[in-house]
Amino acid sequence: MKEAHGRTVYVFQTMSQTVTPQFAYPDNVARYCTSNDLHPALKAAVRIAWESFAPVRELTVDLDQDPETGEQTLLIRVASTLSVEEGLRRKRQYTQRLAASASADARERIRLLFDIP
Numbered sequence: 183m184k185e186a187h188g189r190t191v192y193v194f195q196t197m198s199q200t201v202t203p204q205f206a207y208p209d210n211v212a213r214y215c216t217s218n219d220l221h222p223a224l225k226a227a228v229r230i231a232w233e234s235f236a237p238v239r240e241l242t243v244d245l246d247q248d249p250e251t252g253e254q255t256l257l258i259r260v261a262s263t264l265s266v267e268e269g270l271r272r273k274r275q276y277t278q279r280l281a282a283s284a285s286a287d288a289r290e291r292i293r294l295l296f297d298i299p
Contacts, residue, residue: 210245211256223288224256227280234276235262235269235296246293255290261297269298
C-alpha cells in the first residue's frame with residue numbers, strides 16, 4: 183500500500199505476474215477501510231475478484247450507502263467478458279475464496295456486483 187496523489191494505491195501480484203498494475207481507492211473508501219480495519223480484507227477481495235472474473239474489463243471500488251437504512255458498505259464492481267453461466271460459476275468461486283480469507287464482519291461490509299454481456 184502506498185499513497186499517490188491523495189489516493190491509496192495497491193499493487194497486487196501473484197507469483198511473478200502482476201495482476202493489476204495499480205489500483206487506487208477513492209479517499210472515502212480508504213477512510214472507511216481505516217475506520218473499520220478493512221484494508222487487508224478489501225485488498226484480498228479485489229485480488230480475488232480480479233482473478234475470479236478474468237478477463238476483467240473494468241474493476242472499481244466505491245462506498246455505497248443504503249438509502250433506507252444509511253448503512254455503508256464497500257461495493258466492488260467488476261465487468262468481464264464471461265458468459266452468464268461462467269460468470270455465475272466464478273461468482274461462487276469468488277464467494278468461497280473470500281469466505282476463506284476474510285472475517286464474517288468484513289464480508290458483510292464488502293459487496294460485489296459483476297457485469298457480463
